[in-house]
Amino acid sequence: TMLKVADNSGAKEIKCIGHVRKSVSRLGDIIRAVVKSARAGGRVSKKDIVAAVIVRMKGRHRRDDGTTIRFHENAAVLLKRDLSGPIATRVLGPVARELRQVS
Amino acid sequence: QxxxxxxxxxxxxxxxxxxxxxxxxxxxxxxxxxxxxxxxxxxxxxxxxxxxxxxxxxxxxxxxxMEERVGRRGGANARTTNKAVVGMTLDVIKAKRSQKPEVRAAAREAALREIKERNKAKQAAKKAEQ
Incomplete structure (x- = not known):
């Protein structure tokens, strides 16, 4: 799946190429991805393989209270290689509440 | 709940x-x-x-x-309550309320008559001075 990058790391779009310990990734899950397009002079460049956490998802995500949440796009934030934190300094756009537990 | x-x-x-x-x-x-x-x-x-x-x-x-709901809301707002006013405690107001109208009317008339008589006396006194 192609995901937009919701941070200022320099990458614009990434493509999901694998999940971490899961067959399907949902909101707040970590994925392996390859950078498909990037801004010149950013912290990552095209063809880099990165880890990312999903912050927005078009598919329905069911919360514990039974309501469903849905965003209008798929988006992720790039993570450092050891998953200790984000590569970028800013996260853009709305972010799901599920991310709190991850960070 | x-x-x-x-x-x-x-x-x-x-x-x-x-x-x-x-x-x-x-x-x-x-x-x-x-x-x-x-x-x-x-x-x-x-x-x-x-x-x-x-x-x-x-x-x-x-x-x-919708109109029904509006009506009900208005009714709730228009409810009146009895409260004590400056020189009158709640008990006094209640006592006056429970009096019969004739008794109240008689009392009012008596009071008016008294005032009129007082005024007349005052005017008479003034005339006497002049």
């Missing part, structure tokens, strides 16, 4: 816990919909003011039980 409900962003109906879809748009605006019919029409950009079954339309065209 009060159940916390939300209002559907499109139809205006109540959303009880465990129901509904929360939709977040790119500009960070979020909308709650009661069902996918509401969400679908919202995403099709259909104006809820022109769709007959939404609350917005019904409110605009004065359909259903």
């Amino acid at each position: 009060v159940v916390k409900t939300d209002v559907c962003a499109y139809s205006g109906l109540r959303i009880y816990p465990g129901h509904g879809i929360f939709y977040v748009r790119a500009d960070q605006k979020s909308f709650k919909f009661i069902n996918r019919k509401s969400k679908s029409q919202f995403l099709q950009r259909l104006n809820p003011r022109k769709i007959a079954w939404t609350q917005l339309y019904r409110r605009m065209h004065k359909k259903g039980t």
Whole structure:
């Protein structure tokens, strides 16, 4: 799946190429991805393989209270290689509440 | 126990816990919909003011039980209560209320007569001075 990058790391779009310990990734899950397009002079460049956490998802995500949440796009934030934190300094756009537990 | 409900962003109906879809748009605006019919029409950009079954339309065209509700609200607001006023305690007011009208009228007449007599006496005194 192609995901937009919701941070200022320099990458614009990434493509999901694998999940971490899961067959399907949902909101707040970590994925392996390859950078498909990037801004010149950013912290990552095209063809880099990165880890990312999903912050927005078009598919329905069911919360514990039974309501469903849905965003209008798929988006992720790039993570450092050891998953200790984000590569970028800013996260853009709305972010799901599920991310709190991850960070 | 009060159940916390939300209002559907499109139809205006109540959303009880465990129901509904929360939709977040790119500009960070979020909308709650009661069902996918509401969400679908919202995403099709259909104006809820022109769709007959939404609350917005019904409110605009004065359909259903809206007037009833307004009436009841007005009634609740118009309720009067008895309170103590400056020189009168609640007991005094109650006692006056429970008196018979004739008794009150007689008392009022007596008071008026007394005042008139007093005034007459005053005028007479003035004339006598002149």
